[in-house]
């Protein structure tokens with residue numbers, strides 16, 4: 001799903017209508033029909049549709065017409081002056097009136113009691129008050145109408161956006177509809193990504209309304225919400241004639257005394273997600289512990305110089321950082337590995353922390369580097385305030401990736417994955433997964449997919465999606481989900497997704 005702002009929606013509209021000469025009313029009709037497709041007609045028979053004076057209201061009058069044609073009980077409420085209507089909204093208002101659909105005006109406090117009783121008696125309220133054209137605080141009659149809908153509706157469907165939310169940044173402009181479902185057109189609105197938007201947007205479906213692909217490509221920034229279909233298409237079936245060499249070798253550099261778990265989780269995850277051969281490189285004093293815990297993966301330690309060279313040379317992906325410690329030793333290993341290795345690398349945890357004053361080493365690296373900071377690590381890395389990072393996640397991630405020539409995965413609510421030019425948002429996962437070891441698991445997963453031959457950006461997207469998918473699925477049955485559970489579920493989850 002493409003992500004976009006109100007400005008992008010307006011530009012799309014303009015190109016379609018003015019350049020391609022697709023009449024706006026055609027797009028509005030498509031939009032209305034897509035909303036109709038998202039209503040369970042066999043279950044819902046009575047509707048209240050609340051329309052504003054703009055094109056969002058126009059969508060509402062067109063939806064009313066289609067419901068009327070389907071013999072549904074439809075009552076339309078309109079906020080504003082019908083004389084002042086113009087364009088496509090006016091056309092659909094006139095058609096609805098000509099069909100005999102009851103359109104009640106909502107202009108005064110006296111109109112509200114009847115409105116309230118109709119809302120209570122209806123099975124679904126369709127919110128077409130404001131769409132992407134909201135420009136200022138919602139006040140007066142609009143504020144009262146939204147309040148009444150929120151208090152009395154048992155099933156609210158918002159058209160394009162819940163009325164009252166700023167579709168660009170997710171700010172509530174005074175008051176906002178609490179939608180159970182939102183049917184949004186063409187673009188997943190950027191404002192929906194904000195954490196607090198969750199309680200207003202409900203379940204979101206993004207529908208195509210007949211905008212030509214060329215227009216989208218020309219106008220929209222390359223920003224997408226990851227969807228299962230994308231992941232399904234991206235994961236290639238494993239050829240039955242392939243052998244372990246075809247699925248790549250992964251090297252995981254991880255762990256110190258007291259932090260064997262990080263090395264274990266990242267390595268075991270790489271094994272369980274399909275890498276052909278996995279080796280963990282760790283300090284000598286924890287090698288035996290790891291050898292006992294790991295069955296399929298190999299272990300080597302930092303004293304085995306020749307072996308390290310050989311493994312590094314054959315590796316198709318290297319992970320570095322989990323459980324290593326934020327110190328000079330980690331920095332010197334990172335520096336050497338970046339210099340000597342020829343394959344993509346995933347930098348996590350302490351491999352990110354040690355970069356604080358040494359970003360030059362990532363900038364000048366000729367390998368593709370994937371960095372996976374959480375907001376705290378991102379703050380140390382950039383010197384930016386955590387609140388600022390959380391408020392501007394896409395912007396901060398894109399700028400850092402572009403400036404330092406890396407792929408960045410910024411953890412947190414709605415994970416951002418970007419190389420600075422193309423950006424993906426992953427919304428799988430939930431707070432049941434908020435515990436130690438999850439990041440190590442993700443690092444192992446990304447490294448494994450790169451080792452299996454996926455492009456690093458694609459591997460990072462696939463991994464983030466699967467990681468969150470596992471957590472969500474497991475949390476249906478579990479109060480909290482640990483990295484070990486995710487790790488164990490990964491091979492089953494991949495199969496579920498691709499089939």
Ligand SMILES: NC(=O)C1=CN([C@@H]2O[C@H](COP(=O)(O)OP(=O)(O)OC[C@H]3O[C@@H](n4cnc5c(N)ncnc54)[C@H](OP(=O)(O)O)[C@@H]3O)[C@@H](O)[C@H]2O)[C@@H](O)CC1
Nearest residue numbers: 013027028054055056130131132133134135136137138160
């Ligand atoms: N190609 C597409 O993308 C398609 C888009 N379509 C649909 O069009 C929608 C965008 O339509 P839109 O631009 O007419 O604006 P909309 O959201 O209806 O706003 C209504 C008017 O309200 C006003 N107003 C603003 N703030 C206010 C406030 N606080 N309190 C009171 N009034 C306020 C402001 O007018 P003003 O008062 O400023 O003159 C504004 O004009 C979009 O979301 C989608 O549903 C579809 O039809 C298919 C094709």
Ligand SMILES: [K+]
Nearest residue numbers: 127130161163
């Ligand atoms: K709306």
